[in-house]
Each structure stands twice: as structure tokens, then as C-alpha cells.
Amino acid sequence: MEQTCNRCGAPTTGLVCEYCGVLTMTLENPADEKKAIDEFHEIMLTKDHKTQVNMLKNGFLPTSVEGLIEAGVRCIPLVDINRPSNQVVRSATARLQAIVTKIKLMPDFGQKRQAVAEFSDLLERHRLADTQQDKSISRFLVGFGLLFLLCGGGFIWGVFQWITSL
Ligand SMILES: [Zn+2]
Numbered sequence: 643m644e645q646t647c648n649r650c651g652a653p654t655t656g657l658v659c660e661y662c663g664v665l666t667m668t669l670e671n672p673a674d675e676k677k678a679i680d681e682f683h684e685i686m687l688t689k690d691h692k693t694q695v696n697m698l699k700n701g702f703l704p705t706s707v708e709g710l711i712e713a714g715v716r717c718i719p720l721v722d723i724n725r726p727s728n729q730v731v732r733s734a735t736a737r738l739q740a741i742v743t744k745i746k747l748m749p750d751f752g753q754k755r756q757a758v759a760e761f762s763d764l765l766e767r768h769r770l771a772d773t774q775q776d777k778s779i780s781r782f783l784v785g786f787g788l789l790f791l792l793c794g795g796g797f798i799w800g801v802f803q804w805i806t807s808l
């Protein structure tokens with residue numbers, strides 16, 4: 643029988659919706675969860691940017707700590723700090739942040755500090771790269787504004803010269 647996604651209503655065949663990345667069924671155990679994460683990332687790689695963003699934003703998050711770490715590790719290659727403001731990169735960053743938060747709330751978080759530290763480190767590097775980029779954009783705008791003022795000033799000066807020479 644054909645199933646449809648509970649969230650977006652798209653027809654589904656696997657464990658994960660191909661359009662929004664939510665689970666199409668309840669997972670029984672961590673092994674299924676791992677399979678669903680694999681499926682999620684395999685599907686996502688074949689999609690256009692818009693669907694990738696949608697899947698990363700709305701996609702399911704595992705409930706087991708092992709699943710969460712696996713899902714976090716799969717986000718790492720997507721957090722490209724050379725393109726910090728790219729929408730896919732931003733969505734992957736948001737997903738990784740959600741994963742970190744969920745792991746921190748787990749009772750056995752103590753044993754997972756290393757993973758959380760790695761993820762947090764990457765998130766921090768992304769944040770720095772992103773603010774750096776914002777700074778260069780505002781520097782560009784300030785430079786452009788100054789140039790504009792100078793040109794305007796030059797123009798007015800020219801008109802003034804022309805009027806006084808009449
Ligand atoms: Zn869906």
C-alpha cells in the first residue's frame with residue numbers, strides 16, 4: 643500500500659520523506675535510526691538546494707544519543723566555513739546546533755562530551771566566518787557610500803565652478 647508523508651503529504655516509499663526529510667514510520671531501534679539517517683543524507687545529496695534546505699530545516703532528528711552523534715557527523719561536511727552565508731550551509735549549521743542541544747539534554751551526556759566539543763568547535767568557526775563575511779560586506783557598503791559622497795561632492799563642485807564662471 644502506498645504511504646504518504648504526515649507532514650507534507652508527498653507519497654513515500656522509504657523511511658524518510660523525500661521532500662521534507664521527516665520520518666515516515668516509527669523506528670523500533672537504533673539500527674533503524676542509523677538506516678534512516680543514511681537514507682536521509684543519500685536522498686538529500688540528489689536534491690536541489692531548495693529541497694536540501696527544506697530537509698535540513700524540517701528533517702527528523704534521532705532520539706538515541708548514538709543516532710544524534712551520527713546525524714551530527716553527517717552534517718560536518720555540509721558546514722562549509724568558506725561559504726558561511728550559503729543557505730544550505732546555514733541550514734546544516736542550524737541542524738547541527740539542534741543536535742548539540744539535544745545531546746546536551748541527554749542523561750548520558752557526560753560520555754559524549756568529546757562529540758559535543760567537536761560539533762561546538764565547528765559551529766563556533768562557522769559563526770566567526772559568518773561575522774567576518776558580514777564585516778566585509780559592511781566595509782564594502784561603507785566604501786561604496788564614501789565613493790558616492792565623493793562623486794556627489796565632485797559633481798556639486800563642478801556645477802558650482804560652472805555657475806561662478808558664467
Ligand atoms: Zn514530507
